[in-house]
Amino acid sequence: MEPxxxxxxxxxxxxxxxxxxxxxEARPLAGGQSLMPLxxxxxxxxxxxxxxxxxxxxxxxxxxxxxxxxxxAVVTQRNLELSPLVQAxxxxxxxxxxxxxxxxxxxxxxxxxxxxxxxxxxxxxxxLMALNSSLRISGxxxxxxxxxxxxxxxxxxNALAEGEVLLAIQVPPMPAGAKAVxxxxxxxxxxxxxxxxxxxxQVRNGLVREARIGMVGAGPRPVRARGAEExxxxxxxxxxxxxxxxxxxxxxxxxLTDGYASAGYRRKMVAVFVRxxxxxxxxxx
Amino acid sequence: MKxxxxxxxxxxxxxxxxxxxxxxxxxxxxxxxLTGTKKGCETGDCGACTVVLDGKxxxxxxxxxxxxxxxxxxxxxxxxxxxxxxxVQEAFIxxxxxxxxxxxxxxxxxxKSLLEENPRPTEWExxxxxxxxxxxxxxxxxxxxxxxxxxxxMAKAPVA
Numbered sequence: 001m002e003p004x005x006x007x008x009x010x011x012x013x014x015x016x017x018x019x020x021x022x023x024x025e026a027r028p029l030a031g032g033q034s035l036m037p038l039x040x041x042x043x044x045x046x047x048x049x050x051x052x053x054x055x056x057x058x059x060x061x062x063x064x065x066x067x068x069x070x071x072x073a074v075v076t077q078r079n080l081e082l083s084p085l086v087q088a089x090x091x092x093x094x095x096x097x098x099x100x101x102x103x104x105x106x107x108x109x110x111x112x113x114x115x116x117x118x119x120x121x122x123x124x125x126x127x128l129m130a131l132n133s134s135l136r137i138s139g140x141x142x143x144x145x146x147x148x149x150x151x152x153x154x155x156x157x158n159a160l161a162e163g164e165v166l167l168a169i170q171v172p173p174m175p176a177g178a179k180a181v182x183x184x185x186x187x188x189x190x191x192x193x194x195x196x197x198x199x200x201x202q203v204r205n206g207l208v209r210e211a212r213i214g215m216v217g218a219g220p221r222p223v224r225a226r227g228a229e230e231x232x233x234x235x236x237x238x239x240x241x242x243x244x245x246x247x248x249x250x251x252x253x254x255x256l257t258d259g260y261a262s263a264g265y266r267r268k269m270v271a272v273f274v275r276x277x278x279x280x281x282x283x284x285x
Numbered sequence: 286m287k288x289x290x291x292x293x294x295x296x297x298x299x300x301x302x303x304x305x306x307x308x309x310x311x312x313x314x315x316x317x318x319l320t321g322t323k324k325g326c327e328t329g330d331c332g333a334c335t336v337v338l339d340g341k342x343x344x345x346x347x348x349x350x351x352x353x354x355x356x357x358x359x360x361x362x363x364x365x366x367x368x369x370x371x372x373v374q375e376a377f378i379x380x381x382x383x384x385x386x387x388x389x390x391x392x393x394x395x396x397k398s399l400l401e402e403n404p405r406p407t408e409w410e411x412x413x414x415x416x417x418x419x420x421x422x423x424x425x426x427x428x429x430x431x432x433x434x435x436x437x438x439m440a441k442a443p444v445a
Contacts (some may be wrong), residue, residue, distance in 0.1 A: 001306040001307075002306065002307060003304060003305075003306050004306055005286070005305070006288065006305035006349070008352075029349075029352075030347060032347055032349065032352070033329060033347055036308070036327035036329070036346070036347040036348070036349075037327070037329060037347070038329075039306075040308070040327045040328065040346070044420050049305070049349075051354040053352075101329070101417065102416050102417020102418075103334055103342055103343045103395070103398075103413075103414060103416075103417060104329075104332065104334065104341075104342045104343045104347075104395070104417050105329055105347070105417060107338075107342060107343050108338075108343050108344075108347060108348060116443070135425065159295075188416070188418050189413060189416040190330065190417055246295070282290060
């Protein structure tokens with residue numbers, strides 16, 4: 001690890017000031033589970049690290065019936081997974097987060113850090129997209145809100161501007177009668193997803209009223225499977241519409257080849273796992 | 286610039302002056318000379334450096350020592366009490382759940398943490414709990430058996 005200055009501000013304003021003062025030389029640090037390997041291997045060598053874990057607004061985990069779940073950016077994945085609140089209100093989110101790496105990694109790793117790292121095979125983006133989540137981002141000029149899918153610009157590249165930090169993740173309450181699920185395909189539990197599918201479907205009067213599908217591992221960045229969603233909306237939630245949605249998702253995926261799987265295999269698995277996720281939802285409705 | 290930090294390790298208090306670019310793993314091994322915590326991949330994949338930080342297992346390679354300031358840490362050296370091995374350690378010996386031994390400190394700490402949180406784990410839960418600890422001798426079957434045996438013994442033993 002190259003030398004760096006280390007700061008641990010106690011307030012958001014102090015953190016923003018530090019990040020702004022040091023410009024591109026500074027990096028925010030949360031749980032460090034993605035950043036530490038990059039520092040250890042010399043891939044990143046920032047001159048300044050700003051540890052965000054003490055910032056009160058980023059540590060909150062709360063629920064409101066109108067806004068849903070608000071997850072401070074430095075809440076750990078393990079805390080989310082074990083939270084009775086999250087398990088009761090958004091069980092698919094608790095389950096998806098429990099699929100990240102290993103217990104020790106989840107004990108330190110934060111949801112905000114996972115998202116900002118923007119790994120193509122990270123699990124949480126898939127379910128967060130399906131659940132229609134948005135991000136509260138804070139920067140020198142104030143706060144802005146971004147749909148979660150707009151955070152991911154490319155592999156390991158996020159949409160935050162210099163000096164901005166992710167403050168919290170907002171997950172709305174489940175729409176009436178909707179169900180959601182996350183399915184991960186990986187060889188070892190600790191690996192990133194070869195393919196991960198988050199799906200949320202709401203059926204009303206026998207027809208799909210709303211469908212949102214998030215895919216990870218299916219391209220250079222997490223994306224919504226908009227064609228698959230379209231193949232479901234307004235139709236009966238049956239074998240035909242599910243088959244069409246799975247085919248649409250495979251067609252719109254832009255998978256890459258890496259050490260875990262080839263692009264061709266990934267495309268096939270997108271179809272398989274979209275179908276399985278939707279079937280899983282259908283049998284519970 | 287060096288930072289002065291306080292760590293409580295296996296019940297003993299330490300004060301060390303360190304540069305911020307040092308992992309907790311390096312400070313434990315090189316400054317405190319507690320080499321029972323092993324250094325494997327340094328990228329959080331192998332779990333050889335698993336320690337318990339404020340009651341939770343973490344990879345010591347993935348946290349800066351300076352970020353652990355004020356925290357309480359349990360390493361493998363602190364698991365045996367008063368010269369008596371912990372039941373998980375006993376079970377690993379009993380079941381031959383050790384081959385080269387490199388993953389063992391991390392395995393023991395992950396297993397101990399699991400059983401404290403969940404005294405009656407299923408085999409699947411045991412496997413999930415040690416998913417972050419790689420055994421390159423591939424001795425998983427005996428490791429899983431050893432952990433399940435401790436759970437069974439604990440269930441039989443009268444509650445102290």
